[in-house]
Amino acid sequence: MAVEAALVTPFILLVLFGILEFGMLFKDWLGLVSSVRGGVRMASAEPRTLTFAQDAANQVANGSTALDMTSVQKLWVYKADAQGYPLGGGSAFTSCSTCVTFRWDTGTHKFVPVTNTWAPMSQDACAGETDSVGVYLEVRHQAFTGLFFQTLTLGEHSVMALEPMPVSSGCR
Helix, strand or coil: CHHHHHHHHHHHHHHHHHHHHHHHHHHHHHHHHHHHHHHHHHHHCCCCCCCHHHHHHHHHHHHCCCCCHHHEEEEEEEEECCCCCECCCCCCCCCCCCEEEEEEECCCCEEEEEEECCCHHHCCCECCCCCEEEEEEEEEEECCCCCCCCEEEEEEEEEEECCCECHHHCCC
16 A cells, blocks of 8 residues: 555646646736736727826736736737737737837836837727737746746737727827
8 A cells, every 4th residue: 555655646746736836827827818908908998098008007907916017027018010919020029119118116016118119199090990009918927836847938918909089089
């Protein structure tokens, strides 16, 4: 009996630690997806509003209570191309020509803008031809047990068309 226990126990412990590790990873990924979707909904609802990007970043922060915000690597609110990626960035999130980038400020516990190359008044929000806005968030996930990996980079983006504005209110 002791021999069987000695042979099976390491396998059982490995499965248990794997469930814990990947459960924590899945928790962070779900928090990431949820916060990005909330941020892009906020940004798409505020076309040509001066605070659209900051409001989206605040919504990401409000929706990411399951995440360790000090692990945030990137937060971009960007003008999306037809495939949903940042203009000028190709199919990767390495650069962005029309976006607002943020960093997490641990003192104020808020996102603060770093760069802003997307003027709100340049947004096309006319019915039938609206621009698309995207939100990209990248975080570093620290391993819980360290048996399977040490850190992983998780990134998620979501894209929505800007809500159309009536022509009478100045859509472009």
